[in-house]
Amino acid sequence: MAALTLATWNINSVRLRIDQVARFADMAKPDVICLQEIKCMEDQFPAKAFKDMGYPYFHVTGQKGMHGVATVSRSPIDVLEDCSVCPKGEARHHVVRIEGVEFQNYYIPAGGDEPDVEINPRFAHKLDFLDRFGAYLEKRGKAGGDVVLVGDLNIAPREHDVWSHKQLLKVISHTPVETEGLELARTRAGYLDVARELIAEPEKIYTWWSYRNRDWRKSNRGRRLDHIWVSPSLQAAATTHGREGFTIWDEARDWEKPSDHVPVTLKLG
Amino acid sequence: MAALTLATWNINSVRLRIDQVARFADMAKPDVICLQEIKCMEDQFPAKAFKDMGYPYFHVTGQKGMHGVATVSRSPIDVLEDCSVCPKGEARHHVVRIEGVEFQNYYIPAGGDEPDVEINPRFAHKLDFLDRFGAYLEKRGKAGGDVVLVGDLNIAPREHDVWSHKQLLKVISHTPVETEGLELARTRAGYLDVARELIAEPEKIYTWWSYRNRDWRKSNRGRRLDHIWVSPSLQAAATTHGREGFTIWDEARDWEKPSDHVPVTLKLG
DNA sequence: GTAATAGGTG
DNA sequence: CACCTATTAC
Known part of the structure; x- marks a missing residue:
């Protein structure tokens, strides 16, 4: 497997923030960028801008106005699957192969406000997605091969992945279910949570800060919603640079009209 | 009458373009600025920004989301009338006194697309407004005194106030009616059209270029929709600096996210 | 083309 | 708080 740097970023409209993607690419120089919430159709994707910044290859799974994921790359992309996990024709997922590595790019449903499936169908939909996701990972895990799974999974799994474990136990993204x-989905495939392989608890890790906190850095009410997982075959490649190889670009949260998520990168191999 | 510089500008949202107003004020240093299409309520008017740029006095006649006029000044303002010409409670007009001079600030209805009162109620509304406007001016003209009338009158009255007289004769803003x-309204009060006092035809004068022309300067399909009129008592004061005292700031049409209208200034006295 | 509104989503 | 979609208006 060739060495490469990969990035994941919930961009919250790729058309609106294409200049921020270029700025980030110039700094982080990733070989592969996985984006979520692109909020556009395939034909509206700013392909030329990506080509100009050195990413002539891309695969886009979009829908009108909401959701959508895109993977862009310096090297050619083979498409393996599109939305196999998504019900209702939503554009939340695809699987591609780049340089012999399988990349799974996800945008898991946010789930609404009320953590009760009886009264909140969005939460029910999220849990349903999670079940399908787990089943898909188990199947995929058995197939073996080098796999990188990234995206906005909209769940902060561990106690120190949120600013207050106690206050968020009943808040969607951090409920026990x-x-x-x-964690069950991940372990069914045997994948590794790279951030926590490199940065043990109780150290806090966040990748998202709500737009509703006006001074995000001061209040620092973040959550780790964006993840990079790897198959066991990539454990050495993913950790060989130690925590220096894993970067959360929180400076991007201070740019003009930022996304509420920041990019995360990993040097692989 | 003290010497002063006055400005008129259809700003197309004063909240969105308050920084452009500051930039303009810094260049042109007007003592009085009359704005149209402020598109906000009185309580949303950026009063502090105007105070910071040296205009602590202002009178705002606003409504939610559309229309609206504002007059800001370095010296105190007496309010004489609000919307006396406007039917249907629209915020299109006010009259104030500053330094002994009466300022009338108008935003005349655009009138829609089809120049036929039978099928286009907007055009009927515009012509109705024009009738009321003429009657009001005649009354006001008889009262005498120093009067400056400015605003977006949404009509280009003369042949050389549009890029093509022939092609615009059936286009609202330049129809004969x-x-x-x-011209009838203006002459009923005996007011002078300052631009044409200083710049005779056939020289073209434009103050507005549609957003729909992508290269506005190259195609130059402009219209003179923004006007400065004065009472006969101010004829000498309005023309004493010659055409150097009258400026159309067309450079503002090239600023980032410009208004489709540019500011116009006159040195008075 | 540009900006306002309102309603839906995160 | 900020994005999308419509709609209306100029």
């Missing part, structure tokens, strides 16, 4: 469901 | 109605 979600955090346990996510 | 409008151009004749506007």
Whole structure:
């Protein structure tokens, strides 16, 4: 496997923030960028801008106005699957192969406000997605091969992945049914949570800060919603640079009109 | 009458373009600025920004989301009338006194697309407004005194106030019923059209270029929709600096996210 | 083309 | 708080 740097970023409209993607690419120089919430159709994707910044290859799974994921790359992309996990024709997932590595790019449903499936169908949909996701990972895990799974999984699984474990236990993204469901899905495939392989608890890790906190850095009410997982075959490649190889670009949260998520990168091999 | 510089500008949202107003004020240093299409309520008017740029006095006649006029000044303002010409409670007009001079600030209805009162109620509304406007001016003209009337009158009255007289004769803003109605209203009060006092035809004068022309300067399909009129008592004061005292700031049309109208200034006295 | 509104989503 | 979609208006 060739060495490469990969990035994942919930961009919250790729058309609106294409200049921020270019700025980030110039700094981090990733070989592969996985984006979520691109909020556009395939034909609206700013392909030329990506080509100009050195990413002539891309695969886009989009829908009108909401959700959508895209993977862009310096080297050619083979498409393996599109939305196999998504019900209702939503554009939340695809699987591609780049340089012999399988990349799974996800945008898991946010789940609404009320953590009760009886009264909140969005939460029910999230848990349903999580079940399908786990089943898909188990199947995929058995197939073996080098796999990188990234995306906005909309769940902060561990106690120190949120600013207050206690206050968020009943807040969607950190309820036990979600955090346990996510960990179960991951372990069913045997994948490794790279951030926590490199940065043990109780150190806090966040990748998202709500737009609703006006001074995000001061209040620092973050959550780790964006993840990079790897198959066991990539354990050495993913950790060989230690925590220096894993970067959360929180400076991007201070840019003009930022996304509420920041990019995360990993040097592989 | 103290010497002063006055400005008129259809700003197309004063909240969105308050920084452009500051930039303009810094260049042109007007003592009085009359704005149209402020598109906000009185309580949303960026009063502090105007105070910071040296205009602690202002009078705002606003409504939610559309229309609205504001007059800001370095010296105190007496309010004489609000919307006396406007039917249907629209915020399109006010009259104030500053330094002994009466300022009338108007935003005349655009009138829609089809120049036929039978099928286009907006055009009927515009012509109705024009009638009321003429009657009001005649009354006001008889009262005498120093009067400055400014605003986006949404009519280009003369042949050389549009890029093509022939092609615009059936386009609202330059139809004969409008151009004749506007000239009649003006002459009923005996007011002078300052631009044409200083710059005779056939020289073209434009203050507005549609957003729909992508290269506005190259295609130059402009219209003179923004006007400065004065009472006969101010004829000498309005023309004493010659055409150097009258400026159309067309450079503002090239600023980032510009208004489709540019500011116009006059040195008075 | 540009900006306002309102309603839906995160 | 900020994005999308419509709609209306100029």
